[in-house]
Each structure stands twice: as structure tokens, then as C-alpha cells.
Amino acid sequence: METVSINELVEAGVHFGCRVSRWNPKMAPFIYGRRNLIHIIDLKQTLRGILRARNVLYHLAAEGSSVLWVGTKRQVKGVIAEAGERTGMPIVTERWIGGTLTNFSVIRGRLRRLEELERFEEDGTINNYSKKMIASLRRERRKIERNLGGIREMNAIPGAMVVVDPAREYNAVREARKMGLVVIGLLDTDCDPSQVDIVIPGNDDALKSVRLLVEQLAGSVEEGAANHRENMATMGAARKSGDEEGGAAEEGSGPRPTRTIRPIPPMVPTGDGENAPAEAAAESTEESAEETAAVAAEKAPAADESKD
Secondary structure, eight states: OOOOOHHHHHHTTTTEEEEGGGOOGGGGGGEEEEETTEEEEOHHHHHHHHHHHHHHHHHHHHTTOOEEEEOOSTTTHHHHHHHHHHHTOOEEOSOOOTTTTTTHHHHHHHHHHHHHHHHHHHHTGGGGSOHHHHHHHHHHHHHHHHHHGGGTTOOSOOSEEEEEOTTTTHHHHHHHHHHTOEEEEEEOTTSOGGGSSEEEESOSSOHHHHHHHHHHHHHHHHHHHHHHHHHHHHHHHHHHHHHHHHHHHTTSOOOOOOOOOOOOOOOEEOTTSOEESOHHHHHTTHHHHHHHHHHHHHHSOOGGGOOO
8 A cells, every 4th residue: 555645645634733722842843833823733744653653553463463443533433433344453433431451351241241132132032021121131232332342353452552632532542551552643733642652643633634544554454464364374274285295294205385475574673763664765755745844834724714
């Protein structure tokens, strides 16, 4: 999947930050400037964050780890749901339930309860209860399904979390950091970048902006998962062939079959110790990013039309 260009980021409005009065001073390194009453995000930093996140997500998915997508804003729920369906990974689009990661065994217990209630409906057992009890059981099922339905296939702690607006999802971020997950944040100028491992600065309110960024990350997860399935299939075929050859080897010796496995590209460490793609990919866009950011500043809305 090709990396997004600076022009595509501008067209999606990724460069629009929050109002100046709402900014977090820790976001200063990711801000290009200001136009009227809003900050303009440095798209060079956005591109660098996308490259780092894509590299990490690809390797995690290629190793068989899952990625948890989190976004409970009304305008981004659909984007997160699409990313989960596309990659086959767990999602959280409703309220974050405390202990989803730190008390995972209890969460799994609630999911087993959901499976039990579904069996009641399927085999007709629920009809043996009174009408009041039936209504109560169905209400319980709807509640569990609404809050935990997106993670019902998550049988283990994921390897990474992609979160839209960490300031809003602070409970999820706190649990992820406590459990040692790699936290990738899509954050605006009002967020604290120190709470996430990989920062992707950008407009986290506009649907078009969030969709573009999430699709970039989902593409890398999809490619990594496909690589993992291919490697597992190759290993399984080689193991089966080896077992068949083993029987024939008792009568005569011969060379054992070799396995050809698609390798995972190595992670290139950056100067600050992070695992990320080569900085050359990001640095090559520095000049064009500065020019485009200047154009983006001119496209920023007037003060009375600025983003709240």
C-alpha cells in the first residue's frame, strides 16, 4: 500500500488543529504555525508518524499479534468499525469498560455470559422463563453485546492499540500503557503526546481526516496479517510434506524438503531508539511539506469560521 502524500493530507484537512486557546503546550513540536484563531499542524510530523506506525503495525501483525482499534466519538465510530472488519481485529466504539485490559479475565467471563444468553435464544430455553425474566435476559444480552461485542473474538491481550483522540480515551490509554501495549495515537493540538508511544498529529474531529489516517494504518495491518497467514500455511505444508517423507525415509535416505517462507522486512531503528522505517522517507518530504504547509495555512478558515 502506497504511503499517503502531503497533498492528500491537505485535501482531507488533516492540517487543521484546535483553537489556539485550547492547545496543549506539549504539542508545540508538531505545530507549523497559526492562522487566525487555530493552529496549523506540521504535516511533515504527521507523515513521519504514519510511517513509524505503519512499520510497527506491519511487524506486529506479521508476528501474529492483534491490534485493538479504539474510537468512541460519534463521527469516527463507523471508521473504526470498518477498520476492524477490514483487518479482522477487535474494536471499541462504545464506552470503554474499565478493566478491559487490566482485568481481562472478568471481561472474558461477561463474554461467556453473552454466549450463554445467545444459546438460550437459539434452543428455546428462554421460553421457559416468565415474560418479565425474558425481557430482563434480553436487555442484559443487548447491553453486553453493545459494550463488548467488538472484542468478543479477542482471546488474548493485543500487541498494540490505535486510539483516536487519546485525551478522550484516557482510560483506554492508561490501561494499555500499564499492560505494555504499543499505543499509537491520532491526536489534535489539544492532546498530550507524552501519553502515547507513536504520535500521529492531525485533525481527529473531521471524518475525512480520520478516515484517511486510519485507512493508512489498516492497510499495514492487513498486509502484515496476510504475510502471517502465508508463512503459517507454508510451514504447515512443509511439516506435512516432512511427515510424508519421514515414512519413506525408513526405506531409503534422501534430502529433507526445504521451507521457503516470506521474510518480514527488518525494522530500522531511528536515532532515538524507536523501531521505525528509515527516516529518509520522511526527510525526503521535508521541503515539500514546508511549502504545502504554507499553502495549507492560507486555506485555513477565518476566525469566525474556525474550528471549535
